[in-house]
Amino acid sequence: MLARLPYGALKRLEIARALAAKPKILLLDEPAAGLNHTETGEIDALIQKVAESGVTVVLVEHDMKTRDEPVRPYSRPRLWQEAR
Numbered sequence: 001m002l003a004r005l006p007y008g009a010l011k012r013l014e015i016a017r018a019l020a021a022k023p024k025i026l027l028l029d030e031p032a033a034g035l036n037h038t039e040t041g042e043i044d045a046l047i048q049k050v051a052e053s054g055v056t057v058v059l060v061e062h063d064m065k066t067r068d069e070p071v072r073p074y075s076r077p078r079l080w081q082e083a084r
Contacts, residue, residue: 008039012046025056032061 005013011031018026031047032040051057 006039008035008042011035011039011043015043015046015050019050019055023055025058026050027058029060030062031059 015026015028015031028047032043035043047057047059
């Protein structure tokens with residue numbers, strides 16, 4: 001049944017599975033990899049909601065072109081370095 005889900009839905013399901021353990025820190029390695037622009041926006045919104053709920057989010061994303069902003073921190077403290 002999971003194989004029938006769209007790829008973006010599978011990515012959101014992966015995040016939901018990780019959140020089921022009620023983590024204090026969520027490490028995400030390229031959560032938008034392979035997603036189209038719409039799906040990337042949905043993942044970004046989900047990650048923002050997770051961060052606003054009090055979970056610290058550590059995000060690694062190499063495709064900065066898919067982002068609305070070059071670097072978008074989700075939690076504090078803010079320590080970011082943009083690769084060039």
